[in-house]
Amino acid sequence: MLYYFESTREISKIIFKQMKKRIRIHKEGWFILTGLLLLLFAVNLIIYMEFPAPAMAINTVLSAIILCFFVFFFRNPKRIVEIDDPSFVIAPADGTVVVVEKTLEPEYFGDERIQVSIFMSIFNVHANWYPVSGTVVKTEHHNGRHLAAYLPKSSRENERSTVVIETPGKTQILVRQIAGALAQRIVTYAHPGKECHVNEHLGFIKFGSRVDLFLPLDSEIFVQVGEKTTGNETIIARLNE
Numbered sequence: 503m504l505y506y507f508e509s510t511r512e513i514s515k516i517i518f519k520q521m522k523k524r525i526r527i528h529k530e531g532w533f534i535l536t537g538l539l540l541l542l543f544a545v546n547l548i549i550y551m552e553f554p555a556p557a558m559a560i561n562t563v564l565s566a567i568i569l570c571f572f573v574f575f576f577r578n579p580k581r582i583v584e585i586d587d588p589s590f591v592i593a594p595a596d597g598t599v600v601v602v603e604k605t606l607e608p609e610y611f612g613d614e615r616i617q618v619s620i621f622m623s624i625f626n627v628h629a630n631w632y633p634v635s636g637t638v639v640k641t642e643h644h645n646g647r648h649l650a651a652y653l654p655k656s657s658r659e660n661e662r663s664t665v666v667i668e669t670p671g672k673t674q675i676l677v678r679q680i681a682g683a684l685a686q687r688i689v690t691y692a693h694p695g696k697e698c699h700v701n702e703h704l705g706f707i708k709f710g711s712r713v714d715l716f717l718p719l720d721s722e723i724f725v726q727v728g729e730k731t732t733g734n735e736t737i738i739a740r741l742n743e
Contacts, residue, residue: 526578530689530706538572578629581734582701588670589743591721592700593736594633594677595713597622599729601654607716610640610666610676615716616723618738619657620731622682622711630679630704630713631734632667634741638696639674640666643688648681656680657714663690663705667698671743676716679707701734718742 527535542565549561583592601619622628646661661681668674679688690705692698707713717723720742725731731738 526580527573527576529578530576530708535569535572535576538569542569575624575628577627579627581631581732583734585700587740588635589673589741590737591633591675591715591717591739591741592631593620593731593733593738594630594704594715595620595622595628595731596626596733597713597731599725599727599731600712601714602723602725602727604719607676609642609664611674611716614719615676616719616721616739617657618715618717618723618725620713620715622707622713627733628707628711629733630677630706632692632698632700632702632704633677633715633738634667634669634675635699636667636669636697638665638692638694638698639668640664640694641690641692643690646681650682656682656712661688663688665690665692665704667692669741669743671741673718673741673743675718675741676714677704678714678716679705680712680714681707682711715739 546558546561546565550558585592597620599618600621601617603617604614605617607613607615607617641664643663644661647659649656649660657678657680663679665677666674667677679690681688687708688705689707692704698704715738717739718741722740722742724737724739
């Protein structure tokens with residue numbers, strides 16, 4: 503029995519070390535998690551003082567579930583992609599590809615581009631990465647509606663942030679962060695003139711959202727609708743440069 507206990511403890515240590523290496527809390531979540539922890543503590547304290555033990559047990563379990571969900575939502579896995587070819591476009595977000603098509607991009611380019619859209623559910627990592635290395639040419643935030651992010655018109659009507667990046671090969675691509683039905687805040691770290699690189703965070707979108715990429719028509723696309731993407735890992739396309 504003692505051997506079993508020691509083995510279990512060692513396994514737990516290994517798992518915990520791996521979790522610490524692989525999963526971190528994003529800085530955008532610390533304020534919310536701290537407030538949530540204080541709120542849950544206060545609620546549990548009141549229930550402990552005013553209600554019988556069964557109510558306390560139920561509330562403790564519910565509090566633990568709520569806290570675990572928010573920790574899970576704000577997780578920030580450490581991902582490093584090593585790519586020698588700067589023409590590759592890397593997925594800026596976790597999620598599911600919902601659009602791959604030629605479309606008019608009227609906000610910045612004013613011509614046809616290939617649009618690749620990734621929808622993020624509340625269960626996906628919501629950190630966003632730079633899809634290419636280069637220089638940020640433009641950033642602009644637009645207030646708007648909060649329609650379901652998987653709808654095509656959400657790209658034009660929802661609250662969104664636009665980031666235009668010019669690669670070392672002088673190709674410009676547009677990244678658009680889009681708030682969804684639940685998302686109420688888009689955080690963008692990019693600003694004009696900033697030197698950006700893959701493996702760096704572009705921003706964060708809270709609670710269900712979408713990221714659009716607008717690429718040149720001669721780009722080679724490697725994903726299709728319905729495919730799952732992993733942010734800063736999945737190769738979306740190759741630019742012709």
